Amino acid sequence: MKYIFVTGGVVSSLGKGLAGASLGTLLEHRGLRVTMQKLDPYLNVDPGTMNPLQHGEVYVLADGAETDLDLGHYERFTKCVLTRENNLTSGQVYETVLSNERRGDYLGKTVQVIPHITDEIKRRIRSFEQVGDADVLITEIGGTTGDIEGLPFLEAIRQFILQVGHENAIIIHVTLVPFIKAAGELKTKPTQQSVAKLREIGLQPEILLCRTEMPLEADVREKLSLYCNVPVGAVIEARDVENSIYEFPLMLQAEGLDEKVCHLLRLETPAADMEGWKKIVRSIVHPSRRTTIAVVGKYVELQDAYKSIYESLCHAGGANDCGVDLKIVDAEEIEADGADKYLGGVSGILVPGGFGDRGTEGKILAARYAREHRVPYFGICLGMQIATIEFARNACGLEGANSTEFDPKTPHPVIALLDEQVDVTEKGGSMRLGAWPALIKPGSKSHEAYGHTEIAERHRHRYEFNSAYRERMEAKGLVVAGTSPNGSLVEIIELKDHPWYVAVQFHPEFLSKPETPHPLFRDFIKAAMCR
Numbered sequence: 001m002k003y004i005f006v007t008g009g010v011v012s013s014l015g016k017g018l019a020g021a022s023l024g025t026l027l028e029h030r031g032l033r034v035t036m037q038k039l040d041p042y043l044n045v046d047p048g049t050m051n052p053l054q055h056g057e058v059y060v061l062a063d064g065a066e067t068d069l070d071l072g073h074y075e076r077f078t079k080c081v082l083t084r085e086n087n088l089t090s091g092q093v094y095e096t097v098l099s100n101e102r103r104g105d106y107l108g109k110t111v112q113v114i115p116h117i118t119d120e121i122k123r124r125i126r127s128f129e130q131v132g133d134a135d136v137l138i139t140e141i142g143g144t145t146g147d148i149e150g151l152p153f154l155e156a157i158r159q160f161i162l163q164v165g166h167e168n169a170i171i172i173h174v175t176l177v178p179f180i181k182a183a184g185e186l187k188t189k190p191t192q193q194s195v196a197k198l199r200e201i202g203l204q205p206e207i208l209l210c211r212t213e214m215p216l217e218a219d220v221r222e223k224l225s226l227y228c229n230v231p232v233g234a235v236i237e238a239r240d241v242e243n244s245i246y247e248f249p250l251m252l253q254a255e256g257l258d259e260k261v262c263h264l265l266r267l268e269t270p271a272a273d274m275e276g277w278k279k280i281v282r283s284i285v286h287p288s289r290r291t292t293i294a295v296v297g298k299y300v301e302l303q304d305a306y307k308s309i310y311e312s313l314c315h316a317g318g319a320n321d322c323g324v325d326l327k328i329v330d331a332e333e334i335e336a337d338g339a340d341k342y343l344g345g346v347s348g349i350l351v352p353g354g355f356g357d358r359g360t361e362g363k364i365l366a367a368r369y370a371r372e373h374r375v376p377y378f379g380i381c382l383g384m385q386i387a388t389i390e391f392a393r394n395a396c397g398l399e400g401a402n403s404t405e406f407d408p409k410t411p412h413p414v415i416a417l418l419d420e421q422v423d424v425t426e427k428g429g430s431m432r433l434g435a436w437p438a439l440i441k442p443g444s445k446s447h448e449a450y451g452h453t454e455i456a457e458r459h460r461h462r463y464e465f466n467s468a469y470r471e472r473m474e475a476k477g478l479v480v481a482g483t484s485p486n487g488s489l490v491e492i493i494e495l496k497d498h499p500w501y502v503a504v505q506f507h508p509e510f511l512s513k514p515e516t517p518h519p520l521f522r523d524f525i526k527a528a529m530c531r
C-alpha cells in the first residue's frame, strides 16, 4: 500500500480536504483504488457534539459515525466507502490508550506520548492495509503546522515514513502564497517558515501545493524550491477555482500533480481520463437556465454549516442543466418580518436539519408559505418535523401542536421521542444514526424520484413522527410516502394536492455526488424549474 500525507501550513481553511479529495479523484481515474482518512488533533472523541457554527456540519457515515465535513468531500469526490475508521481524533487516540492503561496492558511502564500515543496513531494508519481494498491511502492531518496539538500526529508520520520508506509514503504540504498588493508581489516567506517548522521535527515534504490568487511565476517557484528543499517540478500551483470546486481536480491535473505523485510512489498507471468529469463540470458551470432556492435555517452565517446540502443542490442543478442560486434566509428574520418578504419570488424552499428551538417558528412559517403558495418544498430531518407541526396546526386544527424537543408540554406532541428513548439523557450517542432501510409508497413523488421502493438513507436525530396522529393527518391530505420496513416509523411525508412537497426524516444530502445526484434533490430542482 502507498501512503500520501496531506499537511497544512500558514493558515487554516486552505482546502486541504478538497485538495486530498481531488487527488483521490485523479488517482481513481488512473485506475487506482483509493481510500481516505482524516486525523483531527482536537480532543473531542467525535465532532458529533460540536456546534455547526464553529466547526461546520457534522457529516454522518453509513455506519453511523459522526465525522468531520472533510469526509463529505472524500465521499463526493471518490468512490470510497468510509467508516468510523476513516476519522481519527486525538480524543479517540487518548481514549484508547487510557483504557489500555486502565486494563493494565502496559505492565508497569510509564505511558507516554512517544511511543504509546504515536504507536496508536500508526496502528490506525496501518489498519487499512489489513482490509486490503485500496492501493493508496490519502491521510489528511487537520490543523496547521506549528499547532501544539498536531505534534503527536506529525511525529507518528515521521516514524511511519522511516519504517515504510520514501518510495511508499510522501508528504504533500498545502500552503498559502499570499499576494501583497502594496508590493505587487507573491510572498514565499510564510511557506518557507512553515516548511522550516516541518523540517525541525524531521519531516520533509515531497510536494508543495501552493494556494494562490495569482499565477506562480518561474522565479517564485524557484525560490520556494530553494528555500523549502523541494524540487522545482514539485512546486504545484493551486489557484482559487473560478466557478466550482469540481474544477479543482482538473486544475491539479493540468499542473501535473497526479503524475508527480505516481512517479514518486513508483505507481505505473495510465494518465487519468477526465472526460466524463469535465462534462459534469461543464453542466454545473454553464447551465442554460437558473432557479432560486431559499434555504431557511439558523446556522446561516457559516457557509460550511450546510455544506452537503449546498453541494447536493449544485449536483441536482447539473443534472437539470440549471444553475441554482441560493437565497440563504435566517429563520429568525422570518419570525420578525413574516415569510412574504424573504420567500416571495423564490422557486423552491428547503428547510434543513437542526437542533434546539431557536428559529423553529420562522421555519414553520416558511413551511406554511410553501404549502399555501404551492411552492416546491423539501424538508430534511428537522425540516420534516417542521412540516409535520405546521400541517398539524394549520391544516388539522391541532392548536399548539409541536415537537416535545421545543415544547415538552405541548397538547399535541406530533413529533416526540419514542417510548424506549424517553429515558435517554446523555447528549452523546443517543441518536438514531447511520443508514437505515425504508420502504417507499408506490405512486408517491418519492417513488417517482427513486424509481424503486426499497431505499437506505442516513439518519441523525432523536425525535420521530408520532404515529398516534398519523390517521388524523392522512385524512386531511398528508401522504405517508415512506416508512421503516415494519411500518412503525414515518420516514417520508408528502402533500396530496401540491406540485412537490416532500419532507424526509433522513439526510439525503450525504449520498449525493456530482456524477450521481440524489434523486430527491434532482426532482426538487426539476419542480422548482416548473414555477
Ligand code: GLN
Binding pocket: 352, 353, 354, 355, 356, 380, 381, 382, 383, 405, 460, 461, 462, 463, 464
Ligand atoms: N432536532 C431534531 C431531532 O433530534 C432534528 C435533528 C436533525 O435535523 N438532524 O430529532
